[in-house]
Amino acid sequence: MDKLYGYVGKIARINLTDSTVAFISTSDYVPKYIGGRSICNKIFWDEVKPGTKAFDPENKIIYMTGPTTATGIPTGGRTVFTSIAPNSFPEQYAWSGIGGWFGAEVKFAGFDGFILEGKAPEPTYLYIEDGEIKFLSARNLWGKLVHDTQRKLEEIHGKDVKSIVIGPAGENLMRNASVTTSNDNVAAKAGLGAVFGSKNLKAITVRGAGVVVPADIKKVLELRLKMSHPAMIPRPVINETEHGLPGATTIVEGGWQRAQVACSHGCNQHCMCLMLDMKSAFSEEKVNHVEKCVSPLAFNMTIDVPYGGPGGPGGTFQTEQNHYPACKMLSREVDPPDTSDPYFEQEFAPAPSDILNYWKHDFDKGSIINDLCNEYGIDKWDVIIWLLPWLAMGKNEGVFDDIDFGMEIDVESEKFIRYLLDMIVYRKGYYGNLLAEGMARAIRTLGKEKFGNTIYHGRYSRILDKQIDIPISLEGAWGHTVHWQGRGFQGSIAKPAWVATNLHQMNATRDSQTIQHHHDTFEHYLELKDDPCRSPLTAKAVVMGENMAEIKDSVTCCDWQSPNLFWPEMEAEMFSAATGIPMTKEELLNVGERSRLLYRAIMINHSGRNRQMEVNEIFAIMQYPDPWGETVTWDEWNDLVDLYYAERGWDKETGWPAREVYERLGLDEIADELAESGKCR
Amino acid sequence: MEDNEKNQRSFGRHIVQTSSDISFCAGCNACGIVCSLVHDGVVGPSYNRIFMEKGTQSMVTVIHTCQQCADHPCYEACARKDQAMCLDENGTVFINDDFCIGCKRCIKACVFDPPRINYVKSTDKTKRKAKKCDLCHTRLEGPACVQYCQVSCLKLS
Ligand code: SF4
Ligand code: SF4
Ligand code: SF4
Numbered sequence: 001m002d003k004l005y006g007y008v009g010k011i012a013r014i015n016l017t018d019s020t021v022a023f024i025s026t027s028d029y030v031p032k033y034i035g036g037r038s039i040c041n042k043i044f045w046d047e048v049k050p051g052t053k054a055f056d057p058e059n060k061i062i063y064m065t066g067p068t069t070a071t072g073i074p075t076g077g078r079t080v081f082t083s084i085a086p087n088s089f090p091e092q093y094a095w096s097g098i099g100g101w102f103g104a105e106v107k108f109a110g111f112d113g114f115i116l117e118g119k120a121p122e123p124t125y126l127y128i129e130d131g132e133i134k135f136l137s138a139r140n141l142w143g144k145l146v147h148d149t150q151r152k153l154e155e156i157h158g159k160d161v162k163s164i165v166i167g168p169a170g171e172n173l174m175r176n177a178s179v180t181t182s183n184d185n186v187a188a189k190a191g192l193g194a195v196f197g198s199k200n201l202k203a204i205t206v207r208g209a210g211v212v213v214p215a216d217i218k219k220v221l222e223l224r225l226k227m228s229h230p231a232m233i234p235r236p237v238i239n240e241t242e243h244g245l246p247g248a249t250t251i252v253e254g255g256w257q258r259a260q261v262a263c264s265h266g267c268n269q270h271c272m273c274l275m276l277d278m279k280s281a282f283s284e285e286k287v288n289h290v291e292k293c294v295s296p297l298a299f300n301m302t303i304d305v306p307y308g309g310p311g312g313p314g315g316t317f318q319t320e321q322n323h324y325p326a327c328k329m330l331s332r333e334v335d336p337p338d339t340s341d342p343y344f345e346q347e348f349a350p351a352p353s354d355i356l357n358y359w360k361h362d363f364d365k366g367s368i369i370n371d372l373c374n375e376y377g378i379d380k381w382d383v384i385i386w387l388l389p390w391l392a393m394g395k396n397e398g399v400f401d402d403i404d405f406g407m408e409i410d411v412e413s414e415k416f417i418r419y420l421l422d423m424i425v426y427r428k429g430y431y432g433n434l435l436a437e438g439m440a441r442a443i444r445t446l447g448k449e450k451f452g453n454t455i456y457h458g459r460y461s462r463i464l465d466k467q468i469d470i471p472i473s474l475e476g477a478w479g480h481t482v483h484w485q486g487r488g489f490q491g492s493i494a495k496p497a498w499v500a501t502n503l504h505q506m507n508a509t510r511d512s513q514t515i516q517h518h519h520d521t522f523e524h525y526l527e528l529k530d531d532p533c534r535s536p537l538t539a540k541a542v543v544m545g546e547n548m549a550e551i552k553d554s555v556t557c558c559d560w561q562s563p564n565l566f567w568p569e570m571e572a573e574m575f576s577a578a579t580g581i582p583m584t585k586e587e588l589l590n591v592g593e594r595s596r597l598l599y600r601a602i603m604i605n606h607s608g609r610n611r612q613m614e615v616n617e618i619f620a621i622m623q624y625p626d627p628w629g630e631t632v633t634w635d636e637w638n639d640l641v642d643l644y645y646a647e648r649g650w651d652k653e654t655g656w657p658a659r660e661v662y663e664r665l666g667l668d669e670i671a672d673e674l675a676e677s678g679k680c681r
Numbered sequence: 682m683e684d685n686e687k688n689q690r691s692f693g694r695h696i697v698q699t700s701s702d703i704s705f706c707a708g709c710n711a712c713g714i715v716c717s718l719v720h721d722g723v724v725g726p727s728y729n730r731i732f733m734e735k736g737t738q739s740m741v742t743v744i745h746t747c748q749q750c751a752d753h754p755c756y757e758a759c760a761r762k763d764q765a766m767c768l769d770e771n772g773t774v775f776i777n778d779d780f781c782i783g784c785k786r787c788i789k790a791c792v793f794d795p796p797r798i799n800y801v802k803s804t805d806k807t808k809r810k811a812k813k814c815d816l817c818h819t820r821l822e823g824p825a826c827v828q829y830c831q832v833s834c835l836k837l838s
Contacts, residue, residue, distance in 0.1 A: 071724055072724050101710075104724075108726055208725075211725030213724075224715070232831035235704065235832055236701060236704055261740045261742075262709035270707060287739075288741070
């Protein structure tokens with residue numbers, strides 16, 4: 001192949017066992033697999049054997065940038081890891097995205113990605129500079145907190161290096177440990193921090209003086225202007241007196257200051273709110289805190305997210321006029337709604353939220369929870385949406401009466417939260433060790449009936465005006481807690497939105513919502529709303545969302561930018577501008593579907609995934625009522641799964657894709673391999 | 682450079698960052714990215730002519746730009762003055778790449794820390810070049826960094 005624009009051309013195979021490096025040409029994969037998750041999936045399929053466990057040296061971490069990374073195309077700074085994920089239950093192949101400046105620097109240093117394999121004989125970090133990869137001792141870094149590690153690496157190698165590091169949680173194989181950039185971008189969902197830890201890999205530090213050359217500069221500049229929606233208007237530092245969710249804010253003593261910052265190289269989105277002068281968990285010094293969507297949840301969990309309308313929070317069903325990306329409403333990142341939209345009234349009709357009463361609001365405590373998670377390197381979502389509510393709800397119901405954690409459970413107390421996280425991160429005592437295994441595993445060891453399924457009586461539906469039951473453990477599927485699934489926190493979304501989200505989760509191996517918030521058009525909503533489980537439109541939108549998620553993580557772009565249902569060519573334009581390779585939206589959808597199909601093949605081959613397993617896994621959470629008292633019946637759910645499999649071309653009985661599907665996408669050899677073990681007909 | 686010394690110098694028109702009560706720099710790098718794209722057609726840290734100092738954990742970004750010093754010490758120091766380092770009719774110091782031999786004298790002469798001139802390293806000596814803000818003086822739309830700063834926090838002084 002001629003010069004690859006957009007890419008830098010090389011992937012490094014880094015063997016930690018014997019400190020060797022080999023190089024693979026990116027053009028071995030492009031353009032059939034275009035980057036990010038699509039290349040990761042292919043490498044994983046080719047290289048990792050079924051039966052591999054997350055912490056085996058044979059497990060590999062595959063990290064890939066995308067063709068737009070460091071080209072100046074907005075949101076291209078996002079990159080992806082894949083591996084067998086310790087935080088999924090059971091352990092399964094999963095992915096984890098990360099923003100920040102690391103990915104761009106990897107390309108400036110001459111690599112499109114790397115494959116981390118084996119296990120270093122002692123604590124190690126990698127130092128990568130302009131094509132050269134060194135294995136250095138991390139003895140002096142092991143045990144350090146995330147930001148101390150980042151600072152130390154900058155002291156050693158200079159301020160302009162970019163690092164990803166793990167904290168003590170990763171070192172101690174806490175199953176939901178994250179990998180973290182200096183500005184607290186994390187790859188957290190799959191628990192890959194613990195895979196780093198299992199490989200004795202503390203950090204990767206990179207510096208590059210090289211260049212990335214996009215093919216069509218005029219187009220790159222045009223995209224920079226066009227993609228800046230919602231408008232990036234001047235955002236001064238704003239003095240605020242309160243913080244939290246609309247209708248449920250916390251008064252901040254002395255006030256606080258808010259500014260907005262971009263999360264990754266060349267990004268056009270304000271996806272982070274910079275909170276100046278926050279209380280810090282580990283020093284007296286006031287620190288700045290970068291808030292992501294999970295943060296307001298740390299400050300106030302007395303009520304559910306109160307955004308409403310039939311689309312539910314995050315703009316699940318969009319109109320052309322009110323095209324606002326998922327979750328951005330939480331961080332107040334959207335333009336004011338266009339009231340001339342004919343569907344405005346319906347779209348924005350307020351839906352009252354639930355009263356949850358997990359814990360009271362306290363700005364400093366919220367800040368400390370976030371800071372602890374950041375510094376230890378833990379997935380905040382797991383802590384804030386699952387662990388702490390579980391303790392609060394379980395205590396309320398008396399399930400912990402016979403348990404001695406060594407300190408009285410009190411989620412209102414900063415002291416208790418510090419004690420608890422310290423105990424878990426450092427695996428202190430029986431319960432520290434147990435909870436470090438993650439909530440799904442810990443609850444099963446303790447006894448799921450009592451410690452998972454016991455009903456919490458403190459939740460009230462403001463829609464039905466009555467007490468409404470949820471379990472004390474907000475487990476969704478595959479060892480992950482709920483996320484826009486109509487139950488527990490973020491429960492106030494209407495059935496058409498949550499059935500779709502649950503279908504997304506059913507087909508994943510981890511919480512999928514951070515890269516595939518459900519999207520559909522409002523016209524579709526009007527057609528499917530009365531019977532969402534029986535509408536092929538629900539299945540179609542889920543298939544689109546899943547394929548788009550592969551595209552997002554491959555091109556790369558972010559979930560706040562993509563998909564734009566009213567600019568469907570956007571990702572193809574981004575790809576072509578970066579690489580010069582012509583790509584229509586249909587062709588790109590094939591790339592997305594191919595990547596998704598490979599992911600499916602890996603799930604089938606490694607985890608024995610099939611229909612029965614999947615339906616059973618997700619059905620339980622939907623048996624608890626949403627704030628409208630709605631659930632799904634077995635028949636309703638199975639009808640929707642039928643529609644989804646039909647839309648995919650997968651066998652209804654097994655959930656396995658038909659041979660024709662593999663062949664249509666040029667994956668004949670995958671079909672052959674699966675057929676050998678009877679998993680493709 | 683000490684503040685009082687800086688205050689005594691006089692500067693030409695240059696790119697400035699607005700104060701944070703008007704617009705807060707998002708720290709996105711767009712200014713540096715478009716700068717190198719419009720000049721060299723590449724994205725890379727050694728090609729941009731506008732510099733971000735990002736508080737690594739604080740995320741507060743300070744933008745450093747060439748001040749177009751009235752006495753232009755970088756221009757004076759250039760081994761190929763008027764060929765490599767040149768002055769235009771407005772007193773803007775700019776580099777003509779074709780003649781730049783990458784000797785780094787201008788970088789050493791820059792009165793600021795960090796110097797406001799970037800440098801492209803290469804094993805091929807002919808490709809070693811200094812890169813400096815020329816206020817996009819040949820660009821019809823004016824400075825690219827100002828045009829593409831998505832929060833309008835850059836302007837021409
Ligand atoms: S490069 Fe430095 S010395 Fe030269 S004009 Fe700019 S600020 Fe002054
Ligand atoms: S004015 Fe032009 S040359 Fe100067 S920093 Fe801005 S984009 Fe670069
Ligand atoms: S483009 Fe604007 S917001 Fe972005 S880094 Fe430059 S000055 Fe800051």
